[in-house]
Amino acid sequence: MTKEEAIEQGYLEAYLLGELDSEKMEALESLLSRDLGLRNTLNTLEADFEKMAMDNAIEPPAHIRENLKKAIEQPKVRLPYRPDLWAAASLALLFAITAFSLFLRWQSTQEELEILQQDNLFVRSELEEIRSKNLEQEVILERVASPEVVPVFLRGNQRLTSFKIVAYLDEASGQVWINTADIPSPPEGRSYQMWGDVDDHMVSMGVVKPEGDWQAMTYLPEASSLNVTLEPEGGSEEASVDQLLAQTIIP
């Protein structure tokens, strides 16, 4: 922008009115800072402009000044002190605090209730299991008490004298019931295994699990004796006769 452009194109007047875009305004301000003559022209223009405005001033109504004063001096909006309002506000606050406290308690109770419900479910499940086991044991006890069932007593030899077990031979159900509550635990990595001697051949009746419960073993109607050996963990296909712990002839 040149000085001539600023004058001829009316940029000085537009600048005065605030109508110049930012690009032209920057260019003109830069020119004004360098050209004292142009600055004086603008100063004169501004002075005339102000005189013209003063000539055409219109006295505004007095209340505008008062309104302006109120708008500037007005403090930030504060709630006026009114007892009824404050009482209502206090009650509202109290209500809000109480409601919040009740809400927290309700939430806490809800959580506790959920835990209790879970516990209850667990207990019920346990109870069902115990009931089921009891029922099962009742049935087994009833069964072993039957006169049709033949009890056979097995006692450990010199290898394991503490080994004692009673086998209930139930021909009708095809099962042999044993209660493992009193037998000692087998050595690490070994298992007790029960065998039936059928025609001088040892036939497996199953691995004895010392878990303190009734256990069903395979019934061998042709077996002449019951035998218990110590076998590798999980049992063997063939009986380790050198590891015989107990033997009883079936009557």
Added chain:
Amino acid sequence: MKADTNDKALIIGVQQRDQKALYALYEKYSGALYGVIIRMCKDSGLAEELLQESFLKIWNKIDQYHPDKGRFYTWAYRIARNTTLNAMRKESLLIQSEDLSVYKDRKEEEEPWDVQRLNGQINSLEPHHRQAISLVYFQGFTHREAHEEMGVPLGTFKSYIRQALKQLREGYKITGCALLFMNHWLGL
């Protein structure tokens, strides 16, 4: 008009949140700004609101005024002009949804006097020069809007403005010399 006050001191006062300094600036410039606002919007009720709004902006934005870039009145005039033009645009949007004849009737009832009447040196200008100055300085027209309003090319309109300002300058110089002579003659 009120006696001249030192603008610089008043502006520093306003920047330091001295309300009295603002009221002093109001005393000095409110009439000039109100004269512009009411001629632009032609509604005294609205003009009163806009004058107050303009001075509130001056109070709140005084830090944006830089004396090295121009006179205080020029800065305040721009604020008042923009505030008024914005309000008129909003009002114009409202009028579009109202019955225009009712609006015109209402305005005529409210403003029975001629707000376009101009005073002082501007009245010594030729009519087309006076109209050009009035459109741009007192009615908020841009140069482009004003040349269409007057029905002359933009270049011609700009020429009107330059000639009008030159004549005003001459007029104020003569008035200034006359006042100086009278003051000297009266021993003031």
